[in-house]
Amino acid sequence: MSIQLTTPTDRESAISLARSKGEPNWLVELRGEAAELAGTLPWPKPEKMRIERWNLTAVGQYEAPVKVESISELPAIAGELIAEGTENLVVQRNSGVIWSGLSADLAAKGVIFTDLETACREHGELVQQYLFQAVKKDEDKLTALHAALWNGGIFLYVPKNVDVEVPLQAVLFNDNQEATFAPHILIVAESNSRVTYVDTVVTDKSAITAGFTHPSIVEVFVKGGAQVSFGTIHALGETGADLSVRRAVVENDGRIEWIIGDLNDGNTMSETKSVLNGQGSTSDTKVISVGQKSQNMSLTTAAQHFGKNSDSNMVTRAVMKDSASAIINGVTKIEHGATKANGVQAEKVLMLSPKARGDANPILLIDEDDVTAGHAASVGQVNPEQVYYLMARGITKQDAERLIIYGFLAPVVSEIPVEAVREQLQRLLERKLQG
Structure with a gap:
């Protein structure tokens, strides 16, 4: 089945596609509303980077997934990324998930690890509570466009007091330049739970030669006392534009750890933000990137402190070659009332060419007196x-x-x-x- 969106902002096409996939009514309506919004909202405006000049609407058409019967049947590009012996794995190819597995032990504990489309049908009431709550569909054209056409995706739910001792893994790849590739990742960790999730987002560069857009959103909800480690590597092809927004909402004594490798060959806009709502909530973010040729990259990490005694640490390191350009923003925002909060950030850029450009912009926005905050930034050879x-x-x-x-x-x-x-x-x- 192949359904082309007439335009990325067409309500009728978005609703038609959702209904053809058997999606619940609440999701069909959400997609229609988002498609209308996408026609009226502006693109995001990251600091010092005009992404509207990029090819942002090459979203392709929906390609129905063909599931495989065993991991051994997966294409080589996916197989080489899978941890040996893993049972807990989701694989998305282009517009849909072709493999999903969860160990019987974790399933018995109430853990849900599947594609988000399936979760919307089988766990609709649970998913609806959180979907597009950390990242609102009406924030800008990117979030609205993504809400209208996202596909496949990941849903991970960890019940209260459950400690998932082994990492859960996903491989998301595209090898058809005409297919929509727009996964949405939604993670919910209930109180005092613990989980590690790792994914790899890649392109089969031998198959993708035309321009494509990868709009991706990650939402993570960390409840009281829970801990979530989120690791991701993006290595999409030179002809692509990777637009990725990641956001975590962290409650009392919760902790989010971000480990991000932005290693695309094409233009990249990456925003990773932790909203520290709870008292004693913490965030630790580590980002690396390597730019080459004429790449343009906008890399933003952010922490917004609302909770008392909340703590954030952000480290970004980038290596720039050839005539690549990177704008690296670190934003620490401490809101009024977030007493005893602490925010630290460091951005470092290593230049390997006189034509390369790297701007490191540490930003501290402090609306409370009784806090500590610091930053460091360096650009050099x-x-x-x-x-x-x-x-x-x-x-x-x-x-x-x-x-x-x-x-x-x-x-x-x-x-x-x-x-x-x-x-x-x-x-x-x-x-x-x-x-």
Whole structure:
């Protein structure tokens, strides 16, 4: 089945597609409303980056997924990313999920880990409470467009007091440039639960040669005393525009950990934000990125403090090659009443070419007196003294520079909790750094 949206903002087409997929009435109505909104709202305006110049509406058409019977039948691009022996896995190919598995032990504990489309049908009342609540559909044209056409996606629900000891993994990939590829990820961790989720979002570069748009939204709800670790690597092709918005809402004594590798070859807008509503809530965000050729990248991390004694830490490290351009924003906002809050951020850019551009913009917005906050930002080239030191010990200049770069990125790479994903990140870094 293939249904083309007449335009990305067409209400009738969005509703027709939703009904053809058997979606519940509440979701059909949501999609129709979002499609109308997308026709009236402006695109987001990240700092110093005019994304409206990018190809933002190449969303393609819906392609009905063809499920596989076993993991061994998955395409190689997905198979090489899967942790050996995993039972807890969701795989999306283009417009839909083709594999979903959850261990009997976790299912017996009430854990739900499936594609979001299935969850909307089978767990509608639960999903409806949270879908588009952290990221509203009417924030801008991107969120409205995504709400109208998202497909596949992930739904992860962890009941109260359940500790998921093994990471849950998803692989999301596109190998058809005419297919809509717009996953929505929704995670709900109830009180005093604990879970680690890791995904990889990739393009089969041999199959994708035309322009495409990847609108993606992540919503994470961390209830009191819960802990969520969210790791993601994006490695989409040179012809694509990756527009990813991630947001977590954290309650009393909850904790969110973000580990993000933005390693796309094309234009990238990435926004990751933690809303610390609860007293004692915490957020730790680590982001790495490598830009090459003529890439344009807008990378924003943010923490908004409402809760007393809330704590946020943000680290972004980027390596820029050739004539790539990156605007890196760190935003710490401490609201009135968030006494004893603490917000720390650091943005560092390593330049490998005189034509590359990297702007680091730390921003502190403080509306409360009794708080602590700090920031650090640096943009520079590889330190020649470090290169000389390594060369004096028999290491070539090229290898010395590579070691320094890996050391620069290591604080994030080492945090990836799934070995197969960590190894893939290393391979992607090596490829991008060598060109």
